[in-house]
Amino acid sequence: MMERVYNFSPGPSMLPLPVLEQVHKELLCYGDTGTSVMEMSHRSKMYLEIFDASVAALRALMHIPDTYEVLMLQGGATQQFSAVPLNLLTASGSADYVDSGNFAHLAAKEAERYGAVRVVASSRNEQYRFIPALHTQVFDPKADYFHITTNNTIYGTRYAKLPDTGDVPLVADMSSNILSEVYDVGKFGVIYAGAQKNIGPAGLCVVIVRKDLLGRANQLCPRLLNWQVQAETGSMHNTPNTFAIYVAKLGFEWLLNRGGVEAMEQVNIEKASILYNCLDQSKLFKGTALPSDRSRMNVTFVTGDEAKDDAFIKFAAKAGLINLKGHRSVGGMRASIYNAMPVDGVRALAACMKDFEAQNA
Numbered sequence: 300m301m302e303r304v305y306n307f308s309p310g311p312s313m314l315p316l317p318v319l320e321q322v323h324k325e326l327l328c329y330g331d332t333g334t335s336v337m338e339m340s341h342r343s344k345m346y347l348e349i350f351d352a353s354v355a356a357l358r359a360l361m362h363i364p365d366t367y368e369v370l371m372l373q374g375g376a377t378q379q380f381s382a383v384p385l386n387l388l389t390a391s392g393s394a395d396y397v398d399s400g401n402f403a404h405l406a407a408k409e410a411e412r413y414g415a416v417r418v419v420a421s422s423r424n425e426q427y428r429f430i431p432a433l434h435t436q437v438f439d440p441k442a443d444y445f446h447i448t449t450n451n452t453i454y455g456t457r458y459a460k461l462p463d464t465g466d467v468p469l470v471a472d473m474s475s476n477i478l479s480e481v482y483d484v485g486k487f488g489v490i491y492a493g494a495q496k497n498i499g500p501a502g503l504c505v506v507i508v509r510k511d512l513l514g515r516a517n518q519l520c521p522r523l524l525n526w527q528v529q530a531e532t533g534s535m536h537n538t539p540n541t542f543a544i545y546v547a548k549l550g551f552e553w554l555l556n557r558g559g560v561e562a563m564e565q566v567n568i569e570k571a572s573i574l575y576n577c578l579d580q581s582k583l584f585k586g587t588a589l590p591s592d593r594s595r596m597n598v599t600f601v602t603g604d605e606a607k608d609d610a611f612i613k614f615a616a617k618a619g620l621i622n623l624k625g626h627r628s629v630g631g632m633r634a635s636i637y638n639a640m641p642v643d644g645v646r647a648l649a650a651c652m653k654d655f656e657a658q659n660a
């Protein structure tokens with residue numbers, strides 16, 4: 300078998316090696332069942348144990364209060380761009396959105412189909428290099444909810460501070476930084492996250508919703524997207540992504556064994572600072588995000604010369620550091636360093652950048 304590389308893919312991204320090894324070990328025969336998890340009925344006792352353990356591990360990691368439901372749904376974060384307004388945009392019919400990146404923009408565009416969307420702040424005209432300044436006096440106190448993207452995957456920015464939305468429920472797309480740092484779930488009305496960045500395989504989306512926000516859905520909300528229906532059926536209005544939920548459980552348990560989100564946050568701060576220190580000292584590479592809003596998960600940088608960017612990406616790939624190409628809309632480089640990326644992978648990247656700079660000064 301070829302040796303494993305350090306994979307800096309933005310998503311689907313690296314999984315912890317012990318998780319993959321466990322999947323490998325159990326793939327043909329899970330426990331004493333004589334079947335693969337993929338072959339189990341989602342309603343079987345054996346599978347329900349896996350499902351419940353997965354939800355319990357996530358609850359433990361994020362200290363999710365009992366006043367919240369945890370749903371394990373299909374359709375990715377993009378489907379929640381529709382589900383959020385379909386479930387919540389029903390009282391005043393107006394919601395506030397912050398336009399801090401491509402996914403934030405898409406979320407707002409989708410919500411516009413169902414009601415009034417007020418974009419209260421945007422950094423779109425500045426290539427989303429920072430989180431736009433938020434002024435509470437422009438927030439609508441009657442909004443059905445206030446939507447943010449806690450980490451902007453493509454542009455490499457992160458909210459250093461959450462907005463105070465008072466009684467208006469804060470809804471967060473946390474796809475690219477869930478479980479990477481400690482968040483007080485109690486500050487949110489809804490958190491949703493596609494799994495393929497920091498949780499597990501694609502095809503699963505975690506939705507954490509405060510129970511009092513259930514039962515507000517639009518008449519036309521498809522039952523499959525209705526959080527109340529999914530809460531009442533234990534995320535099994537239809538067949539869930541059984542295998543992804545199982546792999547996610549292994550990932551959650553891996554994280555719990557490493558000291559949980561609290562310990563992982565310290566590792567993530569260390570990993571990000573290795574790369575940002577390297578960028579700040581470099582004469583060749585430049586970070587693209589405003590330093591105060593830098594992401595700890597997606598580090599975006601350029602040389603300022605496309606040919607050099609391409610040469611670096613090839614140079615790094617030869618050293619076993621792959622998928623460093625930036626998103627097609629921004630170019631340059633992006634190193635995605637989610638929880639599963641070890642510190643050694645980040646050190647290897649920093650060393651590779653220094654080598655390349657020495658050879659291309």
Ligand SMILES: *Cc1c(COP(=O)(O)O)cnc(C)c1O
Pocket residue numbers: 310374375376377378402448450451452472473474475493494496
């Ligand atoms: C990747 C990503 C999405 C899109 O996720 P899908 O699962 O492909 O729908 C949405 N929001 C953010 C912040 C992302 O990083």
